[in-house]
Amino acid sequence: MVNSRQRFEGFRAAQKRADGYRGSMVFSETAGTDYLLRSYYDPKTGLRRQKSLGRRSAETEAIKAAFDAGRDEAEADLAAARAAIERQAAINRALGLGRVPDPGARILRALDAAGVLGHGLRVVGTNALFAYEAAAGIRFPVEVTTTEDIDILFDARARLAFSVEEDQDGRSLLALLRKVDRSFARTSAAFRARNRDGYLVDLIRPMREPPWKTEPASLAEHGGAPDADDLAAVSVEGLNWQENAPPFEAMAIDQRGYPTRIVASDPRAFAVHKLWLSTRLDRAAEQRARDLAQARAVGQLVASHMPHLPFDPKALKNFPRPLVEAAMMLFAAEPEAGFSW
Template sequence: MKIDTYTDEQRRTLLNLDQYYSAFKDAEIELRRLGNPLHWKTVNGKDYLYEIIDSRGNAKSRGARSPETERMHAEWHQARDRRNGAKEAIGEVGRMYRALRLGSISPEAAAILREADIRGMIGSAFIVVGTNAMPAYEIEAQARIGAGLDETQDFDMAWIGSLKLLEAGKKQNPLWDILKAVDSTYTINQERSFQARNAKAYEIELLVAPSRVATLIAGDKPAPLPLPEQEWLLNGKFVDHVICARDGSPARIVAPDPRWFALHKLWMSDQEKRNPLKRPKDRKQGERLLAAIEHFMPHYRMDSDFEAELPDELHPYFAAWREQNPRKSALAGSTW
């Protein structure tokens, strides 16, 4: 299989995207901390600082002009300007991203990931575990490996939250709040409680490893489906990259270790319970990702130490890959 490596222009675009997204996220977090929009209003010849409290323009006074209210006004507007400047820069780099045909995801998935990241939940409470993870693996490999394997109208996430989230006061319904914040039309599929759909039938599925069920927040929605094989995707070192959606909007993806993801995909391709329309794509994703690891991700070692970590279910897939790749097999256990 031929794999196209990234050009210098593609790498520059990704570096710029990462920089601009970081600036956007920091400014957006600061803007939310500072609260609602602030503006001056003159009443009886005296300036007062007003906070806009709803979409109808209703406002409440934060006090007369003073060094303190001037500071509050300046902080909010500076954060807004930084956020807007970063959004404008992202818009420009997003157009370049699309022109260079870098791996992308749906705007719906990007909106969810962006909101979750601003709320501090990506990589700490949720990871991406489906086809939407492929663009992040491409960046890790610096090669285009997911072409032709675009995602369908669904988005798989896995809950990985720890008890620290509960102890830190993360309560209420964190995932449901995120979904509703980006699209108020999301509803739960009554026949599949781990799935939510919006008015356009875009689907979100939440999964969880049995070892993380105890960290779920009671009452949150969707209600994830515990699957033993999700334990595999908690192992190794996650990838973490910023990508663009098809509309040029940014998102941060944290996804499983590519070795575990690839072997998991190969295993899924043989499961009769799996949708038969998805199984061929599962196999292609697993095979392409293993090839990319072999050639472009030497920091993810496919050696005897890694093999020793594998459960019985995945050993046959690793053995088959090693038999087909004798060069890599010979390097097992060496430094490369």
């Protein structure tokens, strides 16, 4: 895991540097004079733009030479970083370190590459547990982590900033999902997409007060590109608690051995929210039982393995006081059998 984190950090650094060289730098003749043109992608629209850096001269030729040399070096570094990730993934598979289901991991990497993971979108629900356990160096029992879907929380208050590699046609959640698997399609429920294997993606958002308050419901509406078929987030009561919680980021390993960045909510907020869900009579009995099991598992993990995140009512001030007081027992219990290292 230590090696995987180090190599993933190296890969992300190499990727960021290579991204800085996207586009091109060429001399182009206009009215008999050569000009140095820098082509780039507009971060707001994803469209390709050009900017003149001046007439051909010793200075502009040096600028182009430095750009070409820097791009070649960045591409070589990125190729080496990818190769290191591939070697590490093989080791991780052999050691059985993979935890994150492959479909969800691919989706998370697509959101991360697009620049929206942690910037308007975060993971809630069962997949968040893979971030918590990876950060703590333990494994939850399988009965609380089994999942065939992924819940994505959409915070319309955040400013979406798609990465420069995303063209105008790739700036919706459904378009990003189809880059992962072309079979993804929106279901009759506008907030949900399903692929041919039955894997589900739900886009959800908090219920606002007052309920009729308007805000963008999709990535396409909020800084993306027009897409009438994009997923439209459904409003869910209680999600404002996770939305307002500090983000929690960790690198986990997927079932194929590859690193996956996950951005979720503070695990304390996750546990308290799940405890609240376990009391909701509008949820099925098996859902409430799973909610309670997950609340207990995450509470025990925080208490035993995350001393930097103590149970502090001030850190949970967005929750109703009675709920925070009821959740105190989650963070005081001894770890149950089922955790493994």
